[in-house]
Amino acid sequence: MMSLRQFAKHLVVLVGLTALPMISNAGDLGPVPPKAKTKASEKTECVEPISEMRKNHMSFLKHKRDETMREGVRTKTHSLTECIDCHVTPKKNGEFARIGDSEHFCSSCHNYAAVNVDCFDCHSDLPEGASNKLHSLNKKNPHHKELAANGSLTKETLNVLTEGDNK
């Protein structure tokens, strides 16, 4: 007959073993979107409360897109460009995550929820200016090589592209 103490010990082990996979999988329970840039902080929230954004960001974007595109309203609130500028941040290695990459702000959730977005068929998935960084990282990409060969890149971009080539 098991003493009460022994039973308690077994119970702890059993509960521990059952909980282990749950704890180790805790990170996989939901998407982990990267933190926004300086504009948003602990004090300043996103343009709408986070819960509201999670649920309704698509409606805000759609409303805004029609206002801007068809009526010429150029306010920044709810503009996709502003979302991208603030939320698409470089990864730890300084590289920018692209759409489709789970480290990209939009993809972090959209991949998880398996919801396709076609915004980025036309809109850039990176903040403007971040592309220089990208060119330097994708030097071997023939597409970018061709761009450079056309002489259509700015001097700055070319410098970034060719930096380290002579080393």
Added chain:
Amino acid sequence: MSPTKSDHKTDQYRRKFLAQSAAVAGLSIAPGIVLNQVAHAKADSDKASDTNRWGMLIDTNKCSKGCTDCVTACQDENGWGTGETHSSKEQQAQWIRKVTITDKQTGHVQSLPLMCQHCETAPCVDVCPTGASMQRKDGIVQVDKHICIGCRYCMMACPYKARSFIHEKLELQKATAPRGIGTVESCNMCAHRVDKDQNPACVEACSKAEHGAMIFGDLKDANSAISIELKKHGGEQIRADLGLNTGVRYQGL
């Protein structure tokens, strides 16, 4: 969102009042001096209004034959001209191009930029089955790519061949000029710049190159530089016979 809406209204009234007082001030700076244009300073929250009709006047005699500054400026501003690596030259986007015409009888050669003519009764808007090809209240004709299905009726309908279709996946577009596969695009008179009271990129480049062949302005404002010039010297429409009342006019054709 309702509080922002009401703020918006109040702001509009305020702005209207300020604009009116500015207009009065502008007209009475000194006797004999009348300002051509009072900066109307469209606020970001203002909508494009039918009190304006944006237009362009191009003097072909001032347009330099070898110069393509307007084309290059448009490419830089809107991000076309590179990136379509799999498309043939005929397929690649072209928002504005330089056209050279020669009079066979006299041998007179003229050079002019040709782009969307921003017709009042635009055939592209007329034929669009989804409403993507649209005209803003201020007369700017453009494609709403959100609802464009890429049928290319508008390209067929346009007498100026001003529109292009994007055949391949693009990336790293300009934030102010989103463009992508399966949609039609054309000159939108740099609507994003116009909304900030700036001239379109081509016009700016032309005056930077000191040709000054292009004037941009409000056709509905009798005191704008473009209206004054049109009143004084007139301006022709290309294919005026079609009765489209184009926003882009030419001199010296």
